[in-house]
Amino acid sequence: MVLGRPPPTRKVLVAAAIGAIYALLILPAPDTVLGIQLYGVVWFILSVSLLFTIAIAYHVYVFWAILWVVFRLVGAFRAPTFDITQMVIDVALPLASLVLLMTSGYLQRAALADG
Helix, strand or coil: CECCECCCCHHHHHHHHHHHHHHHHHCECCCCCCCECHHHHHHHHHHHHHHHCCHHHHHHHHHHHHHHHHHHHHHHHHCCCCCHHHHHHHHHHHHHHHHHHHCCCHHHHHHHHHC
16 A cells, blocks of 8 residues: 555556656756756656556546657657657657556556545
8 A cells, every 4th residue: 555545556567667767768958957858857757646546647647648649749740850769769658658557447446546
């Protein structure tokens, strides 16, 4: 039990780990003042929030992941130079995390915990 909530399943743990790894991959930004990107911080916080089995964490993570994939795909196709490797990284990791989360039964467990 994590703070009185049911523990996350293995699929949720893997989804959160993939999200956190992706966050760490996109986090460094040497051209900014702080040296980090806000997107990386958001991905990391959302990934950690999945560990608490809260329904709103599921909804926010799913919304953010879908929005992120669409945003990155549109940006990749509109860019003057098309970098397939970056596009695959920007799409494959969030989609893998999203699929694992959506097939894990997370929302049902969170709804049962909420009563």
